[in-house]
Amino acid sequence: MAEASKKAFVTGHPIAHSRSPKIHGHWLAKYGIDGVYEAIDVAPEAFAEFLQTLQAQGYRGGNVTIPHKEAAFALAERRDADAEQIGAVNTLWFENGELWGGNTDAHGFAANLDEYAPGWAANGPAVVLGAGGAARAVIHALKQRGINDIRIVNRTLARAQELRDRFGAGVSAHGMAATGEFLEDAGLLVNTTALGMHGNEGLSADPGRLPDRAIVTDIVYVPLETPLLATAKARGLRTVDGLGMLLHQAVPGFERWFGIRPEVTAELRQIVIADIGAIK
Numbered sequence: 001m002a003e004a005s006k007k008a009f010v011t012g013h014p015i016a017h018s019r020s021p022k023i024h025g026h027w028l029a030k031y032g033i034d035g036v037y038e039a040i041d042v043a044p045e046a047f048a049e050f051l052q053t054l055q056a057q058g059y060r061g062g063n064v065t066i067p068h069k070e071a072a073f074a075l076a077e078r079r080d081a082d083a084e085q086i087g088a089v090n091t092l093w094f095e096n097g098e099l100w101g102g103n104t105d106a107h108g109f110a111a112n113l114d115e116y117a118p119g120w121a122a123n124g125p126a127v128v129l130g131a132g133g134a135a136r137a138v139i140h141a142l143k144q145r146g147i148n149d150i151r152i153v154n155r156t157l158a159r160a161q162e163l164r165d166r167f168g169a170g171v172s173a174h175g176m177a178a179t180g181e182f183l184e185d186a187g188l189l190v191n192t193t194a195l196g197m198h199g200n201e202g203l204s205a206d207p208g209r210l211p212d213r214a215i216v217t218d219i220v221y222v223p224l225e226t227p228l229l230a231t232a233k234a235r236g237l238r239t240v241d242g243l244g245m246l247l248h249q250a251v252p253g254f255e256r257w258f259g260i261r262p263e264v265t266a267e268l269r270q271i272v273i274a275d276i277g278a279i280k
Helices: 018-028 044-052 070-076 081-086 107-116 131-145 158-169 177-185 227-234 243-249 252-258 266-280
Strands: 006-012 035-041 059-064 091-095 098-102 128-131 150-154 172-176 187-190 213-218 238-240
Touching: 006 018, 006 252, 018 035, 018 252, 018 266, 044 070, 059 187, 059 252, 070 098, 081 098, 081 107, 081 131, 091 252, 107 131, 107 213, 107 238, 107 252, 128 131, 128 177, 131 150, 131 158, 150 158, 150 177, 158 172, 172 177, 187 227, 213 227, 227 238, 243 252, 243 266
Parallel strands: 006 035, 006 059, 128 150, 128 187, 150 172, 187 213, 213 238
Antiparallel strands: 059 091, 091 098
16 A cells, blocks of 8 residues: 655644745655645644644644744653754654654754855854844854854843843843944844834834944845845845745755755745745
């Protein structure tokens, strides 16, 4: 009897907006794998039960997005080191019958910069705008790559201080009013906030205060060129959009579920860009 196709998923609430099925569907076709990758909307109160039924439904694992990342962290039987440090899970898989949780967001962030701004990790200090879950992944990536002066700037100082305490040496916390002075010697500016999405044209940091060597990156990818990136580009700075983080964070999960390490290509990038354009 033929082996059933390999199954994986992405779950969130809502989930219709997810580009993950486009990404994984492209790879399944490209590598000729008999597999499926489905988007499944699960309400928060049903999430624990959903995880309990995964093996019975034949799933090898899947991706987890908002609002389930912290719940997935709590419910996974085992967690990898990245998930432990970040405090959230975005990738699930089975190993020896146990449900493992990992976090690939730090990998995605770093791989995106490796592709479009080689040598970026030597370009500290870093200023990180925002103190949410995405900022945790970014700070973890920065520390892994040896940046030892990371300045978190956030509207709510207490949130920034929580991350400072979580990540320890080399990380400092500041309110928004201090942004300007911390940009003047910074080599990397990272926006992890929603600023710039949905027609929000405000800038929480002025790239004009950065030195000429600075790199500016935004984890937002809709729009692809946020107001922050447009301003930085006009100033002549190197910029990196957030789409590559989405593409690269998908790689480790695909490899776990389907057995091939996929490649992030220009073709895949254009497929997702076309999808963004069609839905906007």
